[in-house]
Amino acid sequence: MRSPDDWLAILETVPDPEIPILNVVEMGIVRGVDCTEEALTIRITPTYMGCPAMDAIADDIRSTLSPLAEEESLSLAVELVYAPAWTTDWLDDTAKAKLEAYGIAPPGKTTDKRALSGDDPEVRCPKCKSTDTELVSLFGSTACKAHYRCRACAEPFDHFKCI
Amino acid sequence: MTRMDARFDYLLRLGDDALILGQQLGLWTGHGPVLEEDIALTNIGLDQIGQARAWLTLAGRAENADRDEDKLAYFRVQADFRNALLCERPNGHFGDTIVRQFLFDAYAVGLHEGLCRSTDDEIAAIARKSAKESAYHLRHSRAWMVRLGDGTEESHAKVQQSLNDLLPYVGDLFHSDACTQAAASEGWGVDPAGLREGWNTRLEDMLADSGLTRPETVPEQVGGREGRHTEQLSYLLAEMQVLPRTYPDAQW
Numbered sequence: 001m002r003s004p005d006d007w008l009a010i011l012e013t014v015p016d017p018e019i020p021i022l023n024v025v026e027m028g029i030v031r032g033v034d035c036t037e038e039a040l041t042i043r044i045t046p047t048y049m050g051c052p053a054m055d056a057i058a059d060d061i062r063s064t065l066s067p068l069a070e071e072e073s074l075s076l077a078v079e080l081v082y083a084p085a086w087t088t089d090w091l092d093d094t095a096k097a098k099l100e101a102y103g104i105a106p107p108g109k110t111t112d113k114r115a116l117s118g119d120d121p122e123v124r125c126p127k128c129k130s131t132d133t134e135l136v137s138l139f140g141s142t143a144c145k146a147h148y149r150c151r152a153c154a155e156p157f158d159h160f161k162c163i
Numbered sequence: 164m165t166r167m168d169a170r171f172d173y174l175l176r177l178g179d180d181a182l183i184l185g186q187q188l189g190l191w192t193g194h195g196p197v198l199e200e201d202i203a204l205t206n207i208g209l210d211q212i213g214q215a216r217a218w219l220t221l222a223g224r225a226e227n228a229d230r231d232e233d234k235l236a237y238f239r240v241q242a243d244f245r246n247a248l249l250c251e252r253p254n255g256h257f258g259d260t261i262v263r264q265f266l267f268d269a270y271a272v273g274l275h276e277g278l279c280r281s282t283d284d285e286i287a288a289i290a291r292k293s294a295k296e297s298a299y300h301l302r303h304s305r306a307w308m309v310r311l312g313d314g315t316e317e318s319h320a321k322v323q324q325s326l327n328d329l330l331p332y333v334g335d336l337f338h339s340d341a342c343t344q345a346a347a348s349e350g351w352g353v354d355p356a357g358l359r360e361g362w363n364t365r366l367e368d369m370l371a372d373s374g375l376t377r378p379e380t381v382p383e384q385v386g387g388r389e390g391r392h393t394e395q396l397s398y399l400l401a402e403m404q405v406l407p408r409t410y411p412d413a414q415w
Contacts, residue, residue: 049292050185050213082217083288085295137199138303139206147199163295 028090048143107162125150169345178218179246185211237407247335262325268301269365277353312373334383
């Protein structure tokens, strides 16, 4: 009989389909694990309302957990919840370091309101670490990223939007 | 109007605005003036579709007639759509799309901010999520209003014309009726008329930075909230609904 923490540890083997360097727990997408004697319920929340990866994530979670849930004769449900709203503050320092090593500039703190409403926050180039960077477009390769360019080394890169 | 009717109607308005605008933005796929804008417009469209899904799911539950988000999106006729007329104005050229987006975003940020305080937990949860997205969209559409308005003579003239053409269609956004009065008095929705002041400030603020002006008098058209739509919506629905109506049992 697995505990909620055991299930969480298994969920840590499910990568985010668009940013596979992070798993769905590190991304803050998994919001809770409920386990009774009959049922296992995983609650997930979208990073963006229209994030097209959500269905893939729910499928990946189901296909990873269902054989294990069957072993314990548990029904499995993946539920979508909207509250509390996902925030990049749920990415911890380890996750942010992984993003940077992967070539994606990690988000700052949301207490830095510049990200949403006006001036650009300071964004560090994941390649040469210069902060002399410029915004190319507020929208990047996925819903959660913006497109930047480094003035120092000319590297184009994605910046994880801070929300 | 019963409480459930008002709730269904109100949620449809929220969902249909997002759905119709999102569908139109999706039409820019592969047609943006530059690659970054192609991606930006379709990303904004994606957010709108995501919001539409959440609102329409709630609307379906409020109606309690076994209609989910897909049934509501694909199997209603034009007269049953409750989107604001602004959202169904055609994409036109890039400037037309940006002006439409700015006028909507400047309204949506106030709307979502208000709905964050809804007494209904589900509405408040979707609003808190949407509020972050609409603030980001406004930042983008506002930046383009300033860039085009304060750009070349041609870009200024074009976007000024777009503004003159589209301003008459904002009426629905601020239109109060029995449905919105029920929503506001019971605390789960907001009174649209109360959103005009904030919208006006955002508009004036943008005008000051862009050098654009607003016409002295703007006759406003309403009707979308009651299902009185323009011709454009029928073409849009025909394209959006043709596949599920042709193959109603098809699964993705």
